[in-house]
Amino acid sequence: MKIDILSDERIDTLATKENQKTIEALIQTSPNNEWLKDIFRDEHPFSSSKIEMNDFEMDMSAPNPEDTDCENAKRLYEALKHIPESTACDVRLWEGLTFGKFYDYMKYRYNPANQKNYFRARWLFPGEGKKRDLFRQGLSMLWWYAYLTYDETQANPYELTEFCFKHKDFLISIYMRSYSGSKNVRLGLIQALRDFERDGGSIEKKEVYNGVVKYISFLGGAYLIDLYTREEIYEKAYNELNRISAELAPNSTKRFTL
């Protein structure tokens, strides 16, 4: 199927500050998205794009909708793995899916009745920074988190995705770091965390994952870390996790050193 998108003007109409309350109310009170036809006085509020997608449905089975995030990130990425990065930044694509194909999912996951900020922050791209918006909007966030964590070298390419969705705070803490653009650095770091936990280490404390994320930033200030192989990043991150962990141990007398 070809994905239906929304035009810039239509997105502007939905997102305009003066219209947000009205649109939010329509989402809450209408059983489906038919109201779009009335708003735009058009039987076909969407326009067809060139982007192909295998048809699929989102998982809406969990009583706590947040529990479906990882599974839905995998489903969405699997169906749209082929789109280039610049297309994955295109607001028209995500808003087309939000108000069209995945309207029911959006209501399930981000029902504006459940949280005041859901409509603005999760249905729309509120203009709080283009990258930040991409990693916050309900659907684009799923695609981009899967994109950043997908590892085709593993038997299960979503192994690191699954790990990251279990530790969302960590995921949030790396996406704005500029080194997250380097696949070697990003996957080496995530794998180190995953293995550290698998080997019995605890990454529950914020100081642990924040510490290692900051450590990689520190490395990036002194070295061109993109020159390091994934294995080298992994080793450095794993060693740092051991160091932080020992430091946080109840009877530790070690002091912070670089």
Added chain:
Amino acid sequence: MHIKAKLYPYPVLTSFNNDYLDSSFDISVEDEKSEKEITLKFSPELKNEGLKALIDSGEALFVVHIECSYTSFRRIVKVPIGGASISISANQIAELLNICPFIVAAGDLFGYSNKNFNPEYDGATFDLEKGSIMAIGIEKAYRIEKEDDEVANIPSIFSVTEIIDKQQTDIIIDYTGDKIGIRLPSDVYRKFVTQNSNNPNAQPVLHAMLIIPALIKCLEDVKHSGADYYQYEERRWFRSIQKAAKKINLEVNESTISSIDTFELAEKLMHNTTSNGIKNLSKVAVEGGIGGEN
């Protein structure tokens, strides 16, 4: 990767410190854009015999760091002494591409010294680890504007939308985003859209009534923005205006904006739509244009 003027625990050749004397480093970049890709040609320029010798022996490398933060694109390119060129697919990048040249240690480097070190480092040697930054060139930024985009197409920098709430009677102009948003009360919006799309004679009249004042308002704000001018260069509508102005031999930039007559510029950019609108008024009236729609 944004390079700040920071201190390193060893001498680094940069334009923002004096760790080295009689030395300089940069990698010049020539770009060629097509619809599908951008080709970058790199040519290293190094004035420092010690670093040159390390490059020749393979102990140090010329490297260009290329990054598009928006699309999470980040790549390094090792550049041979004779230069190199690479192509990046337009699909991988958007908005802004940052390019920063470096010289880095290819592996661990023990006892590094350079005869051009600032005398303050008198006889000092340094042990550098693989990847250590030894020299930093000038960071360059390239704005990625897709050729098929709305750039230089003035009307499309406007987004005219409807305020659904019937109580709202004011027209609102919002230019904080990539387009100049003109929000019209519901009934006004309907008339505007009907006339604008169905009545070619009414179009310049409507533009003179709505688009020209909006454009003047925005340009006046840029004119008086002072230290905040840079914020406007981030917005696509303003860059489109700059590009369209260039086509009619007008420079719109930080140094010229204060002397620009904003009405004159708006009229030129919109192809004298006010004059055309006045000329068309009789046709609109005869044909029952404006106001003829229910």
